[in-house]
Amino acid sequence: MAFRGFDAGKLSTLANDLDTLGRNSGKLHSRLATLLTTAQQNLPPGQNASRNPDLQDLVGDLVPMPFFGRRRLPGSLGGELGDMQTSMKRRIKQLEGLQELERRGYPVGDGALFLDEQPPDPKKIDDALRHLQELQGKDFGTNGNRDDLEKVSGELDGLTAAELDALVTKASPKDLAFYNQLLTNTDDSGWNPFDENGLPEDRRRDTLSRMLAKISPENVPKFQAAFPGTQPTFTNTGAYEDGGNNQNGQSNSGIHWATPSDPLFKDGVSADDVNQHQFGDCWYVASLAGLAQKDPKFVQDGIKQNPNGTVSVRVWDKSGNYQWVTMTADLPTDQNGNPISTYGNGESWPAYYEKAFAMVYSDDGDGERGYGGIEGDDPKKSSPYLTGKEGEDLTAGGFLGIGEHDDKNIASLKKAFDSGKVVTVSTPDDESLEKNHPPEWEPSYCTNHAYYVRGFTDDGKIILGNPWGSSYPPITVSQDQFNKYFQGPEAFDAP
Template sequence: MGYHRNNWRQVVGKAAPFIPGGQELMAAVDVVHGISDSVGRNRLQYVRGGRPLVELPWQPPGPPPNPQRAEAVGRQAWDLLFADEKQYSARSLLDQVGNLLMPLPPTELDMVVRRFGTQGLDRWDALTHVEDEHGECAYDEWRQQELFNWLLRTVSPYGAMLVGTGMTCSQPDDDDECNCGDHGWVLPEGPFAKVDGAYVTENWQWVSGSTEALSWQDMDQGRFGTCWLLTSMQAVLQANPQYAPRHFRQEANGTVTITLYYEGRPLPITLVPDLPYGHGQLWGAKGHTADARYAETWPGYFEKAAAQYHGNYHDIVHGGHPNDALALITGREAQWLDLNSPWLIQEIADRKSRGQALVASTLGTSDRNKIADGRLAGSHAYFIKDVDPVGGRICLGNPWGDGATRKMWECWLTLQEVGCYLRRICAVDTW
């Protein structure tokens, strides 16, 4: 079943042809509000082959800036960044820069970051990777991410985009592998979080849905092979709707902080709010539309945080294992279920009743190949969407979202079909 929410133009646009004067009314609304498709697309902050770098409104916290102090501190920090790291050690230089800049209020830190520009920020980034005589970096990955998080959360939106451009390791790379010249990064205009709790099907039937801002229904995998990751998040959000408020946060300057886990230890990752874009649409994960003006964007930020965690998009877009994704999302080790157990359906029902998230993967070598009479994609990951213990069936939910046919959106399997089509099922506690 397809769901739509948070996009009034999408819903009204489908209804307009069936309402007398509906199309004329929509055209008039566009003219009055200046939100026609052409105007909206031209307004998007999209850079082919690069990242957006634009001024956006910002209400800074703290006292007004002291330009003289910011200039003096920035000059000292600049001299330290470009000092000889072999003579003074990169770690010592980085710590001195941090001691200078940490006490600055956000407005003055932003002035220093702007003064640094991409040259100074690139040097700052490079110092964190300088190795000592033991082959260890001046800052390990945890310390690097703490540095990026602090800068991205504190400075202005423009400053955050400047950090994302100059400090290249603060953002994951995207090798689109398309070579068409039409890929880059865009600042979406769609909502990161908007609560209405209302969903409508293609047949205009209202259905119950989560009232949480980030719901499992808001998912479209996009063009990356991240089904193993995204459907695991769907499973977690369905099992525990309270997960999202504790792990997703939009900062005051528009950046986004996602909390993942490394060996059970929380790892916050703050992101610049641009997302991969190509061929006139959001290229990665999103909500119910690929239009960057209206899309629910939290799936894309979760996907981007996972790419940052792994180092780049390339390491997550060519497949992975749901058990690894569940550990990344919850910090807990996933448990394998016995697909040959005659009580498998009852066990799944029991685990779902206890708030566990369950994810299944299908047999096959490619999701381009269809199995189960075309109801399932091969070598694909699904979350256990529902279970019917009386009828002896489970329902698999597809992270492909509304773009998939209703036949592919969900699939009910009997116990016998589970053994024929599924490779494994894993479960994890979410509470």
């Protein structure tokens, strides 16, 4: 019987036929090679048994040996058809499992038919859903609810995408919201100051990221409503409250969430892809641009798009915990469809790095969160989230060594840069410098701002990049100029 347009019985017959053809391809190869070899032997010198170069290659190739590097047709069909029928049979089992799931009353999204995973197990879904619902009204005792939450979290993590999507579809919004309430409440009960409630932030974020990466696009709004922490707020930013960024002069109206049409990558990763736009997180964006310059492959390997359209970014938190943070594909956008957050030149990867950072970062455990929480801080603090490694002040002890240190010595920065480090600097919050700086630095120089080192000239000057993007030219700075207009050189190791 057909299921959503697929007939498992007919597909199984086709897979078996492909298996038979694959097994017989070796015999066909040998027979054809024998025929061509015999014909070649009976022809006058200089004549070929076939005008087709692929068939002529079979002359003398009487025994196909695909495992030893020979990939000629028709012998090579043994492996190719074998792989194809194995994949088909695996997908057929998934199809039959989905059909059984629907027969038992579980909703099955059309997208689940194209998943390449183990067939769904209704019992696993039943058990996980029951344990989720049993959290309502349960007495967790004086030790807190963490053991129960870890059990449910482990069950949810162990579900396939089809299983998890069926569970999220069938679970009530109340069940999911209550689970989120328990996950996020890590306070003690008041009866026992040593009890354990909720899940620590890194484990909570990890389990929710795994869930969000698996569910169908149709279930994402329901999931976000139940777990609002999976979307960072932008209403606490200067761009939202003031209608733009007063440093670079960009303005906006009607900020809302929208999904961009640009791909993650268009032509790889480059520092010139990074354009800060309107949020005041130059300290993070400068570090991201510097890392993109030093190790573009590391940056590209740290982001991926999931089959359901969500995006996952590799992040470390302030405790050094490594995880993939999953988020929806929508981004802060103005009423005209222009990006408000950090963006690329026709590619969106910088925006998702920034969005993941806004979900994870806080200056302290009770600090402000979201995009507003990443505005205005120290570039050195961004490196642990980007690479898992601490940053360092180049003014706190001297990179050149004892007796050679100068707080603003460009040679010190060059030595750090040449050793493979990402180097950032900042400018003072001084209005007089804003009004009185070398005119050739326009429009790239700004006070109370962060820059990343792009390189050095042969005569010892430093070249600084503005994280506002490629439309703001790099500025070249002498030692005397650096002493007056810049401060706070910092560095961190690129992986």
